[in-house]
Amino acid sequence: MKFTGHVYASIIMKGAVGEVSLKDVIVDTGASYTILGKDVVERIGAWPIPHKLDLEREDGRLVKASVYAVIMSLGDRSAATLVSCFEGAKNVIGVRTLEDLGLKVDPVSGKLEAGRPKNVAYFYGGGLWNED
Secondary structure, three states: OOOOOEEEEEEEEEEOOEEEEEEEEEOOOOOOOEEHHHHHHHHHHHEEEEEEEEOOOOOOOEEEEEEEEEEEOOOOOOEEEEEEOOOOOOOOHHHHHHHHHHHEOOOOOOOOOOOOOOOOOOOOOOOOOOOO
8 A cells, every 4th residue: 555645754954053943844755855944044044055946836837946055954864955945935855855864755654764874875986986
């Protein structure tokens, strides 16, 4: 039986000037980026990235979004990740952040689970470096 409900997680977002705990943030596996409200971005002092992107909303409209770097913690995992912000945004955890944390949604239970060991990222450069 496939899980068909919503997945929520409590997270801690950190920036240059502080951190904020957010409870019961929806996990959206259809969202590329994690979305944060402007109040959160400003309160933590998220690091701005000099780039705007077009985000397609669920109704097909495009919005211009600012991009920021943050440190996000979820349970015993923590990672640097990119988030986006636009006027009227609600907090959502997207798949880029799940990947940065090494997490995935189990489609049967609807719970977050490890997709790889904690604090380990993979890089298979195909011989792009010198072993000497």
